[in-house]
Amino acid sequence: MASNTQGMLYLCATPIGNLSDITARVLETLEKVDIIAAEDTRNSIKLLNHFDIHTEMTSYHEYNKVEKAEYLIRLMQEGKDIALITDAGTPAISDPGEVLVRMCHETGITVTSLPGPAACITALTLSGLNTRRFVFEGFLPGQDDKKERHRILDQLQNEHRTIIMYEAPHHLKATLKDLKEALGDRKISICRELTKRFEEVMPTTIDGAIAYYEENEPRGEYVLVIEGVSLEELDRQKQEEWTKMSLEDHMAYYENSGMSHKDAMKQVASDRGVGKREIYQALLDKSK
Numbered sequence: 609m610a611s612n613t614q615g616m617l618y619l620c621a622t623p624i625g626n627l628s629d630i631t632a633r634v635l636e637t638l639e640k641v642d643i644i645a646a647e648d649t650r651n652s653i654k655l656l657n658h659f660d661i662h663t664e665m666t667s668y669h670e671y672n673k674v675e676k677a678e679y680l681i682r683l684m685q686e687g688k689d690i691a692l693i694t695d696a697g698t699p700a701i702s703d704p705g706e707v708l709v710r711m712c713h714e715t716g717i718t719v720t721s722l723p724g725p726a727a728c729i730t731a732l733t734l735s736g737l738n739t740r741r742f743v744f745e746g747f748l749p750g751q752d753d754k755k756e757r758h759r760i761l762d763q764l765q766n767e768h769r770t771i772i773m774y775e776a777p778h779h780l781k782a783t784l785k786d787l788k789e790a791l792g793d794r795k796i797s798i799c800r801e802l803t804k805r806f807e808e809v810m811p812t813t814i815d816g817a818i819a820y821y822e823e824n825e826p827r828g829e830y831v832l833v834i835e836g837v838s839l840e841e842l843d844r845q846k847q848e849e850w851t852k853m854s855l856e857d858h859m860a861y862y863e864n865s866g867m868s869h870k871d872a873m874k875q876v877a878s879d880r881g882v883g884k885r886e887i888y889q890a891l892l893d894k895s896k
Contacts, residue, residue, distance in 0.1 A: 615684040618691040621698040621724025625803035642688040647695045673704035677711045684717050698726045702746035728772045731831035734809045735797035742770040761790035771834040777826035788814045795835035800828040850879040
């Protein structure tokens with residue numbers, strides 16, 4: 609695929625379990641590019657051997673993502689075409705490939721993506737939870753960075769979209785307990801070994817999952833799909849916060865910001881989930 613002009617980067621999605629999920633376009637590209645940049649060449653050689661592909665490989669992973677990206681960009685500037693693959697799934701999703709893509713854009717290298725498997729989307733579609741709006745969190749920061757971990761969990765407390773995150777088996781129990789503390793007991797679908805022979809999707813609750821894994825040792829890589837908080841619940845929480853404030857202070861909050869008395873009453877009524885007449889009568893009673 610090399611030419612006398614500048615080369616380009618191909619993001620090639622690879623199977624997350626079942627080798628039959630690879631696309632014909634990815635196979636054709638892996639055969640024709642000049643170099644395949646792989647997260648772990650020892651793992652990827654099994655894939656290439658299975659499909660009888662003999663393209664040269666080089667490693668590209670978390671620990672060399674900047675300096676190796678510079679090297680790969682130089683090759684593409686010289687006319688080489690490069691395919692980027694991860695151990696499983698779509699490159700640049702919770703993956704150092706995002707660094708290479710960004711640097712390609714900064715240096716004018718063309719990037720294209722060959723779509724295919726992604727564990728986060730596969731799990732979402734299997735979860736039975738709302739798929740219209742969702743947020744992908746990848747892996748939470750580890751226990752060695754508790755401040756950042758708790759900051760993200762705190763942010764997720766009011767997230768009303770469905771939440772997707774990855775977790776390794778040896779961290780699963782701790783993560784479920786942290787989720788319970790931060791989010792309460794919500795619906796959750798725990799997905800493991802996706803597309804493989806022993807694929808498992810377990811719709812349950814966070815409490816149910818904690819109890820299950822007290823009795824069963826986690827095995828395999830996990831995708832957690834978690835119910836977002838309902839908009840009704842968010843409204844209820846906001847109303848509870850406002851009702852902790854005295855009616856007079858609540859009115860003063862808006863009037864001090866420049867609102868008229870009439871507009872302030874209307875806003876206070878909305879905040880508290882009651883009619884404006886009720887606020888008017890309560891203020892009238894207090895003035896007597």
